[in-house]
Amino acid sequence: MKRGSGRRTRLETRLNVLETPMFLVDASRTILFFNRGCEKILEWSAEDILGQTCDYAVDADADEFESVCNLLCPPPEVFKGTRAEVPRYLLSQSGKTFPCMIRYSPLLDEQQQTKLVLGILDHIEEPHTLPAASPSQQLHAELAALRLSLRNRFRFSTVIAKNEAMQRVLRQMELAIRASQPVHFSGETGTGKEHLARVIHFESEQRRKLFVPLNCDELPPRELKQTIKKIFQRDFEEAMPLEPGVIFLSQIESLTRDIQELILENHQSTTHKENIRLITASSYSLSDLLEQERILPEFFYQITTMEIEIPPLRERREDLELLAQHFLENENRYQQKQVSGFAPGVLSLFLDYFWPANLDELSRIIQAAFRATSETLITRESLPLRFNTGMDARSLGPALSPTMQTLEEKLRQVEEEQINHALALSKNNRTEAAKLLGLTRAKLYRRMDALDIRIGEEPASPQKDAKND
Structure with missing residues (x-):
């Protein structure tokens, strides 16, 4: 044991002095090795980084070592034994960006399970344009590039906005x-x-x-x-x-x-x-x-x-895929399970959907899909029933074009519907209905007269109304 330990110490010493940036992550995503080449580029000492757990999530905060750790995190499929070359934008402690390709190599134990992952950094020009990366890795790199760009331009790194x-x-x-x-x-x-x-x-x-x-x-x-x-x-x-x-x-x-x-x-x-x-x-x-x-x-x-x-999500098609990746990576934070992206066809479904509840709905759909999937990608099968039901409703056929109304007619219709709804909720108590509508009682009377809204068959007299109220 001592001889083996000594060999490992000598190997770590040799690797540590190399200018080539490299690091080691174990199966629990804890960073075990961070050599001098990494220290030089990222401007963080090994003492700050070693022992930290990383998640597959984009961060853009140069003051937090958690951001650096997360940007080094291997994709989940690497822990399944697959080699990967992943484009990334790394962030140094001083706020400089370092576009690179991280080459991940899983190191297997005797049972062919991934025990460690070796990461080696190579400087490149534009990581999100590399054809070698998978679509999910490309989207991950594009999200990182956008967040860094927004941080540098507006100081906003938590708002996703290309639109x-x-x-x-x-x-x-x-x-x-x-x-x-x-x-x-x-x-x-x-x-x-x-x-x-x-x-x-x-x-x-x-x-x-x-x-x-x-x-x-x-x-x-x-x-x-x-x-x-x-x-x-x-x-x-x-x-x-x-x-x-x-x-x-x-x-x-x-x-x-x-x-x-x-x-x-x-x-x-x-x-x-x-x-x-x-x-x-x-x-x-x-x-x-x-x-x-x-x-x-x-x-x-x-x-x-x-x-x-604020525009609705259906008018932000340029942002939709990036927002989906952003919400997914937020689910990865502090979780044992990690999901890297979306299976083919899922994002196309998202682009075809109307999103009536906007970002809140997108976030809830991805949360449910994250909980349901056992894969490293969100699949169609993991999407929740409420999303599939909404898609089915849209596939029944195109909606008939509504008959065009003048603005005055439309406003009159809406006002009449709201007043009748308030009367129904208050059981025809006009004082309560006025409160629900945010109107004075006299104002409600005038609007009911103007819209010819009557309770029952006959116009209500003041005496009847007093009893009713």
Whole structure:
């Protein structure tokens, strides 16, 4: 044993002084060897890297050794005994990028199981254009290149954006980071509005303060009002030991008028305006909400100082495959099981899908597929039933083109549907229906008269309505 140990020590010593960068990873993805060539290129010492576990996931944080470790991680198929040449963008501690080809060689034990993986780094020009790499490895390299590019240009490494509309969003966010005025995000449900709001906060000077997300649709109005009041009045010593820097109000279409007035009263104060930033989000048009008198004019102008519109996923075809790879690699983090990409045909299915719930739905589909697969790739068979059902629904045939309506007719139809729905929920109690719609009772009466909405066979008289209410 001692003689064998001595030979291994001498071999490690010889390998360590080589200029050729090389490293060793064991079957549990722990880095056991990191030679001087790697230290020179990546600017991290072996002492920092050895013993760390790596995951097959792209990172772009030059200050974290975890980023370097993950970028060295072999693809899962290498641990099955397959040699691989994988294009990568490595990141040095000083933030420099190093395009390379990592040549992985599995070292087998007597039972032909992978005991160690040897990695050797070769400098190349553009890793994501190499034809030798598999499609999943190409996508992995392209994702790394994009994240590094966005980090260098915008300082955003967690936002995936090649699409022109999303590039515009990033430019607006860059302006928002340097400012302190309110920001409003508009876009369909699931487009990532809260994540973008967090990016603005954590890249701003307020990053050391709390980001406080409040969903106006889920929290009861009384609880929401008390929470907002406590935040502005600094009455949060026990509940919030750190000082809030941002209040993020999502689904503000559900915000009651009295809470809007409370926010206006407190946020317009010079002291509070400097210390607590207001970021809001809605899935509805604020102009329509203003016209429907669901938000106060003063509140509308206060929160729309800077408005950022987020495109739906179906309009981001350039980003879809990269987003899918991004969500998949996030699933790899801190997991024993590792999945490198998607089997042929899966990404084509994604491109054909409508994604009604946008990024939230894509993330949930990939989470379910990751849990279901036992392979190193996501296959069609591992996709969840709800996705296949959605695809089947779209394959029944093209939808008939809707009959074109004038804007006035369409708005009248929508308003009538909403009023009838509110009346049904309130069991024809018009006072309750008005509250559900965010209208005054008198306003509801006027709209019902204008739309000729009647309860029962006969127009309701004031006496009947008083009994009904």
